[in-house]
Amino acid sequence: MIRFRKFGRVELNVTDLARARRFYEEVVGLQFVAIGADGELLLRCDHDHHNVVLHEAASAGLRVAGFALEDEAQFAPLRARLEQAGLQVQDVSPSLCARHMQQRAVRVYEPLVGAVIEFYLPLADAARPFLPSVARIQRLGHVVFNTPKPKEAIAFWRDVLNFRVSDAVGEMVTFMRVWPNPWHHGIGIAKSTSHSLHHVNYMVSEIDDIGRALSRLRKAQSPVVFGPGRHPASESVFLYFLDPDRLTMEYSFGMEAFPEEHAREARELPLRPEWLDAWGSERDPRCFTGAGPNSTPDLVSEGA
Ligand SMILES: CC(C)c1ccc(C(=O)O)c(O)c1O
Numbered sequence: 001m002i003r004f005r006k007f008g009r010v011e012l013n014v015t016d017l018a019r020a021r022r023f024y025e026e027v028v029g030l031q032f033v034a035i036g037a038d039g040e041l042l043l044r045c046d047h048d049h050h051n052v053v054l055h056e057a058a059s060a061g062l063r064v065a066g067f068a069l070e071d072e073a074q075f076a077p078l079r080a081r082l083e084q085a086g087l088q089v090q091d092v093s094p095s096l097c098a099r100h101m102q103q104r105a106v107r108v109y110e111p112l113v114g115a116v117i118e119f120y121l122p123l124a125d126a127a128r129p130f131l132p133s134v135a136r137i138q139r140l141g142h143v144v145f146n147t148p149k150p151k152e153a154i155a156f157w158r159d160v161l162n163f164r165v166s167d168a169v170g171e172m173v174t175f176m177r178v179w180p181n182p183w184h185h186g187i188g189i190a191k192s193t194s195h196s197l198h199h200v201n202y203m204v205s206e207i208d209d210i211g212r213a214l215s216r217l218r219k220a221q222s223p224v225v226f227g228p229g230r231h232p233a234s235e236s237v238f239l240y241f242l243d244p245d246r247l248t249m250e251y252s253f254g255m256e257a258f259p260e261e262h263a264r265e266a267r268e269l270p271l272r273p274e275w276l277d278a279w280g281s282e283r284d285p286r287c288f289t290g291a292g293p294n295s296t297p298d299l300v301s302e303g304a
């Protein structure tokens with residue numbers, strides 16, 4: 001059984017790196033870490049070396065989603081399962097691992113969510129104290145993938161990767177735990193007509209982080225597109241907003257935690273507005289719709 005630590009890193013394409021840097025540092029509250037060898041920007045929101053990498057590109061969207069493994073012993077069964085499922089597993093080069101402060105990493109193109117996925121082990125000494133700034137972000141929370149093949153994708157992440165389903169809201173979205181990480185979901189799989197980024201979530205420390213964000217986003221003229229509200233599925237208080245490329249980002253506070261074993265059964269919640277927001281806020285049509293296509297499979301070998 002493969003064991004994961006968490007959803008720990010995400011690489012995004014943005015169309016204007018300087019503008020995105022200002023937004024992610026000053027409005028979202030990520031901390032600048034470094035500029036990478038290809039000009040990409042490394043940022044963080046917890047004690048890891050980095051959690052978010054921004055690359056300048058022609059269109060904005062998801063580039064890589066990264067999941068930290070529990071330990072070195074997970075790589076062999078992971079590779080075996082991925083290859084058995086017909087995926088090509090590529091080792092990330094030692095030089096890229098060193099730049100990312102990783103002991104080891106592998107990448108695959110996962111065709112069902114249509115995205116490049118990385119599995120990695122951080123270097124033991126990569127952890128450093130993190131001082132939150134405008135928002136008391138605790139961690140990168142989850143990534144939700146848009147896919148035209150949600151049923152097959154859910155089966156893959158459950159049966160091949162050992163993720164666990166926590167809840168589904170109709171056929172719209174299914175939430176999965178990065179087992180045995182306790183949080184209600186580290187990924188979501190959303191039904192859509194194409195492969196793209198639905199949203200990225202940051203978990204904050206207190207409800208005031210949500211209220212303060214509302215004022216800060218308004219001042220920065222960044223569209224707030226859903227919330228504040230409460231998700232009945234994970235029980236979290238949420239706020240969605242758009243980045244300068246109209247990628248949807250979410251802050252959330254409070255989330256159900258699951259035990260490793262004997263967890264409650266997954267629920268099928270009805271697809272009704274009150275099951276998405278118990279407080280009844282209205283969703284702006286731009287929410288969840290701004291991302292361009294995900295990066296293509298050749299990115300897997302770029303890191304090799
Ligand atoms: C509306 C979106 C898909 C959604 C719904 C519920 C939760 C949750 O229970 O935490 C989310 O995080 C969402 O992003």
Ligand SMILES: [Fe+2]
Pocket residue numbers: 142144199201250
């Ligand atoms: Fe979310």
